[in-house]
Amino acid sequence: MLAECLSEQGEWTQVMPGARACLFSLCERTLPLPLRLEPLHFEVLFCLAGGITLTRRGGSVLRLGTRQVLLLTDISHLTDARVETGLKGVLVAVDARGARASLKAICDLLGGLALNTEQVRRWMASRGGCAVEGSSPWSQAAFADLDRLPQSERARWCVWKSVELLYLLSAQGEPAAEMAPVLDQELTRTLAETRRYMEAHLDEPLSISTLSRRACLSATTFKEGFRRLYGLPAHTWLQQRRMERAAELLRDSSLSVLGVAQSVGYSSASQFSAAFRRQYGMSPTVYRKMSEPAQHRPIG
Known part of the structure; x- marks a missing residue:
């Protein structure tokens, strides 16, 4: 969805097979986003400024704000997605099939870390394929570190933090990130x-x-x-x-x-x-x- 919007904008970096990241800043006025996301693709947006409003069937709204993280795995339940003026952040776009070997290598390097992608899929499906992580110790630390990094390292860092978040969501018995609820x-x-x-x-x-x-x-x-x-x-x-x-x-x-x-x-x-x-x-x-x-x- 966002990757399509940013295909000709921002600074894209291929961080590893199946995973790329884009540093971007949209200065235009409010604009709609294309409601398209390829199967087995997902996006993670680290929002540094501005916001996005997602409208689901039935009228409920989910909003991404500054210093929050948006996870998208399925947008079929959305009727509208709209960017606010001044959206700025780092977008991580992942092709799950292309990234499978890279994720396995990372898990092996970390002592055989168990990344249960099926658990992540079920967790995201229970939230309609869209979730916003609000203020949590994990997100606060992630953005604090992001602020300190030079521009050249931010894409790699956000891909790494995306893998880390997937692990947190997949870990059995672990509390997941605090997710922002929908409001009328x-x-x-x-x-x-x-x-x-x-x-x-x-x-x-x-x-x-x-x-x-x-x-x-x-x-x-x-x-x-x-x-x-x-x-x-x-x-x-x-x-x-x-x-x-x-x-x-x-x-x-x-x-x-x-x-x-x-x-x-x-x-x-x-x-x-x-x-x-x-x-x-x-x-x-x-x-x-x-x-x-x-x-x-x-x-x-």
């Missing part, structure tokens, strides 16, 4: 519109009471619905998105640290720096220096 269409639309508002107003103070009133929902319904749909509490998502936006500005703009802080809702550079350090493990100044192209960095 009206609530999903309301929450999605509110999230877009939050995205467009990162420089403003945004409280739960303000956001829930704007959405015409009770604070409890808003908080519970937002967490179910996006995998994070609203305040955590907002804080995370502010830091992601701050990182973009530090990399791509000449704004001062205070200017960046004010652009993401902080009046104090020191408070912003403390929050940024908690997210990225370094100060904004160090992050900016590390983001400079190697040829522009001072030697020694």
Whole structure:
């Protein structure tokens, strides 16, 4: 589905037989996706920004958000798939037949790891062939490591993490990843519109009471619905998105640290720096220096 959409876009890397990955960024406005996926093919999308909304027969909606992972093995139950503006991520496309020998070799190298693909197939079938992993220790660690890797290594890393996720889903008796449940269409639309508002107003103070009133929902319904749909509490998502936006500005703009802080809702550079350090493990100044192209960095 996504692989077809990205066939002429992005940067594709053949990581191993039967498995390739694409680093991509779609800046266009909202667009539909082709509802096609070859038999015995599956896709794993690591979403770095933006989102995808999948609509199933009967009207239920499944949504992929930032720093979540989408697994697709069968899209026959979908009636619509739509990309939001600014979708960015790493897509892993796998031909199960072509990758069989590679997967076996990986399992052998890991001491005879048992990868029960039939268990994965049944697990995915029980979810209509589409599942979104929300915020879990596994996904948080995967995205944290992805942030640290150079662009050239991200495709390989995501293929490796896809194999790891398959193992977690196949392991008998192991808890699978926390999967985001479906919500009714009206609530999903309301929450999605509110999230877009939050995205467009990162420089403003945004409280739960303000956001829930704007959405015409009770604070409890808003908080519970937002967490179910996006995998994070609203305040955590907002804080995370502010830091992601701050990182973009530090990399791509000449704004001062205070200017960046004010652009993401902080009046104090020191408070912003403390929050940024908690997210990225370094100060904004160090992050900016590390983001400079190697040829522009001072030697020694």
